[in-house]
Amino acid sequence: MTALGTPSAAAPGTVGAAARPSRRRAAPGGRGREAVTGCLFVAPALLLFAVMGLYTVGYGFLLGFARWNGFAPHWDWVGLDNYADLLWRDPVYAPRVREAAVNTLSVMVAVPVLTVAVSFPLAVALSRVRRAQAVLRSVYFLPYVTSGIAVFYAWQYILQPDGAVNYLLGVLGLGSLQEPQGFLGDPATALPTMIVVTVWTEVPVAMLLYLTGLQTIDRGLTEAAALDGAGWWRIQASVVWPLLRPITAIVVLLTLRSALHGFQTFLIMTNGGPGTHTNVLGLEAYRLAFLAKFAPTLGLASALGWMLFAVAIVLALINLRALRSRV
Incomplete structure (x- = not known):
């Protein structure tokens, strides 16, 4: 018999059940x-x-x-007739597509190579700057955030026969390099000039990606290489560059996409001219879709667009396979 006021012994499991919060089952x-x-x-x-x-x-x-x-x-x-007309059968569209494909291939080769060649050293130099690094980073990134149409019209103006580039060459005593027709009016310089402008627009993002990758590299690796007697150039080529190979793959993929699908720069600055020397596949698809008045070419434009999409997928897979094989 228990004493008065003393709690009686609880049944086994009762205290634990009382201490645990009740779990309510959610109703269906x-x-x-x-x-x-x-x-x-x-x-x-x-x-x-x-x-x-x-x-x-x-x-x-x-x-x-x-x-x-x-x-x-x-x-x-019409089935596959659109694809056949674009590739070989039609005497009007097939030559234009082949010439645009050659120009596009030139852009696709030159833009990634030049973008990497410019952005990587620029990122290395910027990573060594201790003062005003944020200001310099913003200045170099400015071409990417500036309105594209305004920038392209500015480029078009300074590349004219009486533009700033010809004037600067004359002031520096390099009159032999001047272009009387303008750099966009001469068939020999129009496509290289457009490649330079495209690289100028791609460098900011690539530089920022490289700069981010440089900040993630363990300084102990570079210091160990320096203790082993490696110079600065050797460290960049044998230590830093291999570690940034995944970022290089991303930069190449992004620039390939821009070179393959981008046509706004060519549309605004040259419209494919002079003649068809700067006509690219994206611009040709745009012309077939919107500039051929009342002509039944929307199917041709769609077929050309899907061919560009297929090429982009193949390039992405190749890039991904190459990246996996090296990691």
Whole structure:
């Protein structure tokens, strides 16, 4: 018999059960309401993606197998004729596409190489600066954040026959390098000039990527190489550069994408001229889609766009395979 006021012994497990918070099982109806609420929140985004994404992509893919001018109520299904006309069969479009492909290939080779060659040393030099590094980084990144159309019109102005480049060459006594027709008006200098402008727009992002990679490298590796007698150039070539190989792959992939699909610079500055010396595949697809008045070339433009997409996928896979094999 227990004493008065003394709690009686509780049954086994009673205290633990009382101490643990009670777990309420969610009712099936509550879970259903949560699922419906989540679906309602996600539905606008899914609907927008279905209309602007899946429907548009599917529509464009099917259009590549049809002939349509954008106004007729029905398509004319032609199968693979659009691809054949662009590649070899049509005497009007096939030569233009081949010439644009050669120009695009030149841009795709030159832009990544020059971008890496400029951005990596620039990032190394900027990483060694201790004062005003943020200011210099902002200055070098300015070409990327500036309005593209305004910058391209400025480039077009300074490259004219009476522009700043010819004037500067004359002041420096390099009159033999001046271009009386302007650097964009001479067929021999138009495409190289456009490549330089494209590299100028790609360098800021590439430099920032390299600068980020340089800040993640363990200083102990470079110090160990220096203790082993390696000079500065040897350290950059044998230690720093191999460690930044993944970033180089990203830079190459980004510049290849811009060189393959980008055409705004060429459209604004040269419109493919003089003649067709700066005509690229992206600009040719734009012309087929929007500049051929009442001509049934929308199918050709869609087919050319899908060929560019296929090339971009192949290049991305090759780049990814090369990156994995070296890591």
